[in-house]
Amino acid sequence: MTQLSLLDQLYSSGVVPKQRVVDWMNGSALNQRWNKTDGSGVGTATPQDAIDGGILFQSAGVTGNRSYWNFNNKRQYSNTSSSVLFIAKINSGDYEGEVGLSGVLDTQATNHDYALGGIEGSTSTTNYMLDSADATTETATAGTLAADANFHLFQLIFGASNVKLYIDNSLIVTKTTNLPTIGLQPEIMARFRNIQANVTMRYLEAYNI
């Protein structure tokens, strides 16, 4: 009997698969593949004891506190040919709650090559946005979709000349400026600006194309 593999369903015959990770974001604890770095304060990743509750990522509860979860600078994802797809609940507010792919972590949250989707309070406290940086400059572009307290399916697609943000399968932002220039890793970021950042994750998948 021929047993089809998952790869058989993902790729045509003869195609050599590239890097991929799936995190189901449930269980007793955040999967040990993640590495937390506290830029300021002590952030937490707390599995939620609720149906479909996911894992809640929070910065510590003081203005300026920020924490990051990534792959400890193991950057296996392409800045020009990859995708990260995640189900997250990121509400509106004057904080930063963003998820995507980033280069070498810079805990001062300056410019370190990344593209993240979510809320970046200095650009908009109400609408979802695409925030990206090359090695020197960060810019964020807000879309027209208002953030809310529901789970949404986010997807960032990294191309050679742009990064696109989709939310619930609709194109929200296409960004062509200040794109990351180096290899990337998954990143979840929570930063307290004037309110505490809450990012609840129910699924994350990153893969090279």
Next chain:
Amino acid sequence: MTNSIYEILTKLGTPIAKTKIIDQFDGSVLTNLWTKTTSFGTFTVSMQDAIDEGLDLSSSTGGNQGGYIDFNSIRNYSNNSSGHIAVWKRLGSFSAYAGFWSNSSEADVAYWRNAPTSDSFFTLVTTGSSVTTANPSTLAIDTNWHVLSMILGSSNVVGLIDGANTTTNTSNLPTAKLQPVFKTTTNITPAAEIRIRYFEAYNI
């Protein structure tokens, strides 16, 4: 364009996916997604260095031995709209269980039981508010690998073994949110042992 696993499991354009998890039970060790608890006596968890043998949970001989792995009361799964499927076998001479529970109090449960000291057949057990229904299937218990699955609905829990042997419980269904569990116990001399090589849980 390379597809995502998400697209295979959940058609894009449909409502976003609910909670799901897959564990292949291989690698160096049991991951930190699971919490191991020794209920009493000696209980060991070990990844097997053998083809297709997965993870082993063992309660030692000597009586009053037992334990389980679960999600440490992180209960993301619905009691009336979820599914559980696992590939596992009982090896020891006492009881092995796989499915969902609310917690170790077992007030709310839906699991398969392979217990030669009490059952002749694989038995689908449901418990709601601490009242239990144990419904035998038509498949005699053994120590072979099987695919044991269940779908938890609002009016029943339907279990399948190897895609057949349908068993339906309609009474004493779980009433509270659930977490996955695999458990072995023995209260007499024979050891209890279960091996698992695949597990998946999902909300519907």
